[in-house]
Amino acid sequence: MSDTKSTPAPDSAPASQRPAEVSRRDFLSEVTMGALGVAGLGAAALTYQYFSPNVLFEPPMTFRAGNPDLYPENSVTFLQDQLVYIVRTAAGFYAVSAVCTHLGCITQWKPEADMIACPCHGSKFQPDGKVIAGPAPRPLPHYSINLAADGELLVNKLEIIKPDQVLNV
Numbered sequence: 001m002s003d004t005k006s007t008p009a010p011d012s013a014p015a016s017q018r019p020a021e022v023s024r025r026d027f028l029s030e031v032t033m034g035a036l037g038v039a040g041l042g043a044a045a046l047t048y049q050y051f052s053p054n055v056l057f058e059p060p061m062t063f064r065a066g067n068p069d070l071y072p073e074n075s076v077t078f079l080q081d082q083l084v085y086i087v088r089t090a091a092g093f094y095a096v097s098a099v100c101t102h103l104g105c106i107t108q109w110k111p112e113a114d115m116i117a118c119p120c121h122g123s124k125f126q127p128d129g130k131v132i133a134g135p136a137p138r139p140l141p142h143y144s145i146n147l148a149a150d151g152e153l154l155v156n157k158l159e160i161i162k163p164d165q166v167l168n169v
């Protein structure tokens with residue numbers, strides 16, 4: 001006895017059971033909508049980037065350098081965030097820029113040699129900023145340094161002062 005059951009050909013299935021066919025028009029319409037969506041997202045991203053402020057955030061030009069007791073006498077302390085040396089001598093405090101006056105590299109305090117040195121082209125400075133060896137054309141500038149009402153050191157990088165002005169605490 002043979003098996004009389006057989007699977008129907010796909011075309012012979014009722015229309016309700018057949019997978020929905022996508023017409024060429026529907027397919028092209030969906031591809032077009034997808035492309036427009038991607039283009040719209042790209043345009044929105046570019047618009048957002050265009051209107052967002054192009055700002056470089058830098059540390060404030062006036063800053064607190066803490067209590068004077070933080071700095072021992074005859075010390076040079078590099079404040080990396082501010083690129084400033086706080087120098088304390090027997091005479092008092094001064095704040096010296098750590099930016100080389102040659103081409104703007106960041107200098108380094110060398111306690112073993114008692115000097116500030118620039119790693120870029122070899123300029124050397126005394127702790128008070130005077131040039132020992134070039135090519136730096138000028139000494140490191142001194143910034144205004146004062147005591148705030150609460151007794152902390154207050155440095156103003158917008159105000160360059162004479163190197164002989166020392167804050168005596």
Ligand code: FES
Pocket residue numbers: 100101102103104105118119120121122123134135136
């Ligand atoms: S940038 Fe300092 S020596 Fe050139």
